[in-house]
Amino acid sequence: MTEEAAEPIRRRPGGRAARVREAVLSAALELLAEEGVDRLGIAAVAARAGVNETTVYRRWGSREKLVLDAMLAGSSEGIPVPDTGAVRTDLAAFARALAEYLATPTGRSVARAAALSSDAADPELAEAWQAFWRSRLDQAGAVIGRAVERGELPPDTDTALALELLCAPLQTRALLGHRPIEPDLPERLADLVLDGLRGRD
Known part of the structure:
Protein backbone atom coordinates (compact mmCIF):
# COMPACT_ATOMS: atom_id res chain seq x y z
CA MET A 1 0.00 0.00 0.00
CA THR A 2 1.34 3.42 -0.92
CA GLU A 3 1.70 6.25 1.53
CA GLU A 4 -1.00 8.16 -0.40
CA ALA A 5 -3.43 5.26 -0.08
CA ALA A 6 -2.80 4.96 3.65
CA GLU A 7 -3.30 8.67 4.28
CA PRO A 8 -7.15 8.63 4.41
CA ILE A 9 -6.99 5.92 7.08
CA ARG A 10 -4.72 8.04 9.26
CA ARG A 11 -7.15 10.96 8.95
CA ARG A 12 -10.06 9.04 10.43
CA PRO A 13 -9.02 8.00 13.97
CA GLY A 14 -12.08 7.38 16.09
CA GLY A 15 -14.52 8.04 13.26
CA ARG A 16 -16.42 4.80 13.64
CA ALA A 17 -16.07 4.87 17.42
CA ALA A 18 -17.67 8.30 17.53
CA ARG A 19 -20.54 7.14 15.32
CA VAL A 20 -21.10 4.05 17.48
CA ARG A 21 -21.11 6.14 20.65
CA GLU A 22 -23.63 8.57 19.18
CA ALA A 23 -25.89 5.75 17.96
CA VAL A 24 -25.79 3.91 21.28
CA LEU A 25 -26.42 7.00 23.40
CA SER A 26 -29.25 8.08 21.11
CA ALA A 27 -30.82 4.63 21.40
CA ALA A 28 -30.37 4.64 25.17
CA LEU A 29 -32.08 8.02 25.49
CA GLU A 30 -35.00 6.88 23.33
CA LEU A 31 -35.47 3.74 25.44
CA LEU A 32 -35.03 5.73 28.62
CA ALA A 33 -37.97 7.90 27.57
CA GLU A 34 -40.06 4.88 26.55
CA GLU A 35 -39.23 2.34 29.25
CA GLY A 36 -37.72 4.26 32.16
CA VAL A 37 -34.29 3.80 33.69
CA ASP A 38 -35.13 0.61 35.62
CA ARG A 39 -36.17 -1.28 32.48
CA LEU A 40 -33.42 -0.05 30.20
CA GLY A 41 -31.29 -3.01 29.10
CA ILE A 42 -28.10 -3.26 27.07
CA ALA A 43 -29.57 -5.84 24.67
CA ALA A 44 -32.41 -3.51 23.71
CA VAL A 45 -30.07 -0.55 23.36
CA ALA A 46 -27.69 -2.51 21.15
CA ALA A 47 -30.54 -3.75 18.95
CA ARG A 48 -31.93 -0.26 18.44
CA ALA A 49 -28.48 1.20 17.78
CA GLY A 50 -27.69 -1.55 15.27
CA VAL A 51 -24.57 -2.77 17.05
CA ASN A 52 -23.55 -5.95 18.87
CA GLU A 53 -24.07 -6.26 22.62
CA THR A 54 -20.36 -6.99 22.97
CA THR A 55 -19.60 -3.60 21.42
CA VAL A 56 -21.66 -1.86 24.10
CA TYR A 57 -20.15 -3.89 26.93
CA ARG A 58 -16.63 -3.33 25.60
CA ARG A 59 -17.11 0.45 25.58
CA TRP A 60 -19.23 0.99 28.71
CA GLY A 61 -18.57 -2.12 30.77
CA SER A 62 -21.92 -2.15 32.55
CA ARG A 63 -25.52 -1.07 32.23
CA GLU A 64 -25.01 1.48 35.00
CA LYS A 65 -22.18 3.25 33.18
CA LEU A 66 -24.22 3.33 29.99
CA VAL A 67 -27.21 4.82 31.84
CA LEU A 68 -24.98 7.46 33.41
CA ASP A 69 -23.35 8.41 30.10
CA ALA A 70 -26.73 8.60 28.36
Whole structure:
Protein backbone atom coordinates (compact mmCIF):
# COMPACT_ATOMS: atom_id res chain seq x y z
CA MET A 1 0.00 0.00 0.00
CA THR A 2 1.34 3.42 -0.92
CA GLU A 3 1.70 6.25 1.53
CA GLU A 4 -1.00 8.16 -0.40
CA ALA A 5 -3.43 5.26 -0.08
CA ALA A 6 -2.80 4.96 3.65
CA GLU A 7 -3.30 8.67 4.28
CA PRO A 8 -7.15 8.63 4.41
CA ILE A 9 -6.99 5.92 7.08
CA ARG A 10 -4.72 8.04 9.26
CA ARG A 11 -7.15 10.96 8.95
CA ARG A 12 -10.06 9.04 10.43
CA PRO A 13 -9.02 8.00 13.97
CA GLY A 14 -12.08 7.38 16.09
CA GLY A 15 -14.52 8.04 13.26
CA ARG A 16 -16.42 4.80 13.64
CA ALA A 17 -16.07 4.87 17.42
CA ALA A 18 -17.67 8.30 17.53
CA ARG A 19 -20.54 7.14 15.32
CA VAL A 20 -21.10 4.05 17.48
CA ARG A 21 -21.11 6.14 20.65
CA GLU A 22 -23.63 8.57 19.18
CA ALA A 23 -25.89 5.75 17.96
CA VAL A 24 -25.79 3.91 21.28
CA LEU A 25 -26.42 7.00 23.40
CA SER A 26 -29.25 8.08 21.11
CA ALA A 27 -30.82 4.63 21.40
CA ALA A 28 -30.37 4.64 25.17
CA LEU A 29 -32.08 8.02 25.49
CA GLU A 30 -35.00 6.88 23.33
CA LEU A 31 -35.47 3.74 25.44
CA LEU A 32 -35.03 5.73 28.62
CA ALA A 33 -37.97 7.90 27.57
CA GLU A 34 -40.06 4.88 26.55
CA GLU A 35 -39.23 2.34 29.25
CA GLY A 36 -37.72 4.26 32.16
CA VAL A 37 -34.29 3.80 33.69
CA ASP A 38 -35.13 0.61 35.62
CA ARG A 39 -36.17 -1.28 32.48
CA LEU A 40 -33.42 -0.05 30.20
CA GLY A 41 -31.29 -3.01 29.10
CA ILE A 42 -28.10 -3.26 27.07
CA ALA A 43 -29.57 -5.84 24.67
CA ALA A 44 -32.41 -3.51 23.71
CA VAL A 45 -30.07 -0.55 23.36
CA ALA A 46 -27.69 -2.51 21.15
CA ALA A 47 -30.54 -3.75 18.95
CA ARG A 48 -31.93 -0.26 18.44
CA ALA A 49 -28.48 1.20 17.78
CA GLY A 50 -27.69 -1.55 15.27
CA VAL A 51 -24.57 -2.77 17.05
CA ASN A 52 -23.55 -5.95 18.87
CA GLU A 53 -24.07 -6.26 22.62
CA THR A 54 -20.36 -6.99 22.97
CA THR A 55 -19.60 -3.60 21.42
CA VAL A 56 -21.66 -1.86 24.10
CA TYR A 57 -20.15 -3.89 26.93
CA ARG A 58 -16.63 -3.33 25.60
CA ARG A 59 -17.11 0.45 25.58
CA TRP A 60 -19.23 0.99 28.71
CA GLY A 61 -18.57 -2.12 30.77
CA SER A 62 -21.92 -2.15 32.55
CA ARG A 63 -25.52 -1.07 32.23
CA GLU A 64 -25.01 1.48 35.00
CA LYS A 65 -22.18 3.25 33.18
CA LEU A 66 -24.22 3.33 29.99
CA VAL A 67 -27.21 4.82 31.84
CA LEU A 68 -24.98 7.46 33.41
CA ASP A 69 -23.35 8.41 30.10
CA ALA A 70 -26.73 8.60 28.36
CA MET A 71 -28.24 10.77 31.09
CA LEU A 72 -25.27 13.11 31.10
CA ALA A 73 -25.33 13.41 27.31
CA GLY A 74 -29.06 14.07 27.28
CA SER A 75 -29.09 16.60 30.09
CA SER A 76 -25.98 18.40 28.89
CA GLU A 77 -27.50 18.80 25.43
CA GLY A 78 -30.99 19.56 26.69
CA ILE A 79 -29.97 21.87 29.54
CA PRO A 80 -26.92 23.84 28.38
CA VAL A 81 -25.15 26.07 30.89
CA PRO A 82 -25.67 29.69 29.78
CA ASP A 83 -23.13 32.50 29.90
CA THR A 84 -25.00 35.74 29.24
CA GLY A 85 -22.68 37.98 31.27
CA ALA A 86 -25.12 38.54 34.14
CA VAL A 87 -26.23 36.17 36.88
CA ARG A 88 -29.96 36.97 36.64
CA THR A 89 -30.18 36.20 32.93
CA ASP A 90 -27.95 33.15 33.40
CA LEU A 91 -30.23 31.72 36.09
CA ALA A 92 -33.38 32.53 34.14
CA ALA A 93 -31.98 30.95 30.97
CA PHE A 94 -30.91 27.83 32.87
CA ALA A 95 -34.34 27.54 34.50
CA ARG A 96 -36.07 27.97 31.15
CA ALA A 97 -33.91 25.26 29.55
CA LEU A 98 -34.70 22.94 32.45
CA ALA A 99 -38.43 23.60 32.11
CA GLU A 100 -38.28 22.81 28.39
CA TYR A 101 -36.27 19.64 29.05
CA LEU A 102 -38.75 18.47 31.69
CA ALA A 103 -41.52 18.87 29.12
CA THR A 104 -39.92 16.15 26.94
CA PRO A 105 -40.44 12.39 27.46
CA THR A 106 -36.73 11.91 28.14
CA GLY A 107 -36.63 14.78 30.62
CA ARG A 108 -39.64 13.47 32.52
CA SER A 109 -38.20 9.96 32.61
CA VAL A 110 -34.88 11.19 33.95
CA ALA A 111 -36.62 13.38 36.53
CA ARG A 112 -38.79 10.50 37.76
CA ALA A 113 -35.79 8.22 38.04
CA ALA A 114 -33.81 10.94 39.82
CA ALA A 115 -36.56 11.34 42.39
CA LEU A 116 -36.14 7.66 43.30
CA SER A 117 -32.36 7.49 42.95
CA SER A 118 -31.66 7.64 46.69
CA ASP A 119 -33.66 4.40 47.14
CA ALA A 120 -31.87 2.51 44.38
CA ALA A 121 -31.30 -1.05 45.53
CA ASP A 122 -28.38 -1.54 43.14
CA PRO A 123 -25.21 0.05 44.63
CA GLU A 124 -23.69 0.60 41.19
CA LEU A 125 -26.82 2.35 39.95
CA ALA A 126 -26.94 4.47 43.11
CA GLU A 127 -23.32 5.47 42.56
CA ALA A 128 -24.09 6.26 38.92
CA TRP A 129 -26.79 8.66 40.05
CA GLN A 130 -24.42 10.31 42.52
CA ALA A 131 -21.89 10.75 39.73
CA PHE A 132 -24.64 12.22 37.55
CA TRP A 133 -25.56 14.81 40.18
CA ARG A 134 -21.92 15.70 40.86
CA SER A 135 -21.25 16.21 37.16
CA ARG A 136 -24.34 18.36 36.60
CA LEU A 137 -23.56 20.43 39.70
CA ASP A 138 -20.01 21.00 38.49
CA GLN A 139 -21.28 22.13 35.09
CA ALA A 140 -24.15 24.36 36.26
CA GLY A 141 -22.11 25.67 39.18
CA ALA A 142 -20.12 27.72 36.69
CA VAL A 143 -23.04 30.20 36.64
CA ILE A 144 -22.62 30.87 40.35
CA GLY A 145 -18.82 30.85 40.14
CA ARG A 146 -18.81 33.52 37.45
CA ALA A 147 -21.29 35.62 39.42
CA VAL A 148 -19.01 35.53 42.46
CA GLU A 149 -16.02 36.56 40.33
CA ARG A 150 -18.00 39.50 38.93
CA GLY A 151 -19.03 40.60 42.41
CA GLU A 152 -22.72 39.88 41.80
CA LEU A 153 -22.87 37.34 44.62
CA PRO A 154 -20.98 37.05 47.93
CA PRO A 155 -17.91 34.79 48.06
CA ASP A 156 -19.55 32.39 50.52
CA THR A 157 -22.51 31.65 48.22
CA ASP A 158 -23.64 28.02 48.53
CA THR A 159 -23.64 26.86 44.91
CA ALA A 160 -25.55 23.63 45.46
CA LEU A 161 -28.24 25.34 47.53
CA ALA A 162 -28.64 28.12 44.96
CA LEU A 163 -29.22 25.64 42.14
CA GLU A 164 -31.57 23.53 44.25
CA LEU A 165 -33.68 26.61 45.05
CA LEU A 166 -33.83 27.45 41.34
CA CYS A 167 -34.62 23.97 40.04
CA ALA A 168 -36.79 22.35 42.71
CA PRO A 169 -40.03 24.23 41.93
CA LEU A 170 -39.74 23.32 38.23
CA GLN A 171 -39.07 19.67 38.99
CA THR A 172 -41.92 19.52 41.49
CA ARG A 173 -44.43 20.98 39.03
CA ALA A 174 -43.24 18.75 36.20
CA LEU A 175 -43.41 15.57 38.28
CA LEU A 176 -46.60 16.22 40.23
CA GLY A 177 -48.42 18.19 37.57
CA HIS A 178 -50.46 20.07 40.16
CA ARG A 179 -49.51 23.47 38.77
CA PRO A 180 -48.35 24.60 35.32
CA ILE A 181 -44.96 26.15 34.58
CA GLU A 182 -45.92 29.69 33.59
CA PRO A 183 -43.86 31.46 30.88
CA ASP A 184 -42.47 34.00 33.37
CA LEU A 185 -41.65 31.47 36.10
CA PRO A 186 -37.92 31.18 35.21
CA GLU A 187 -37.42 34.92 35.70
CA ARG A 188 -39.46 34.94 38.90
CA LEU A 189 -37.43 32.07 40.31
CA ALA A 190 -34.17 33.79 39.36
CA ASP A 191 -35.26 36.92 41.23
CA LEU A 192 -36.33 34.96 44.32
CA VAL A 193 -33.06 33.03 44.40
CA LEU A 194 -30.97 36.17 44.01
CA ASP A 195 -32.94 37.98 46.71
CA GLY A 196 -32.22 35.12 49.07
CA LEU A 197 -28.54 34.78 48.17
CA ARG A 198 -27.80 38.47 48.49
CA GLY A 199 -29.50 38.75 51.85
CA ARG A 200 -31.09 41.77 53.37
CA ASP A 201 -29.47 45.14 53.86
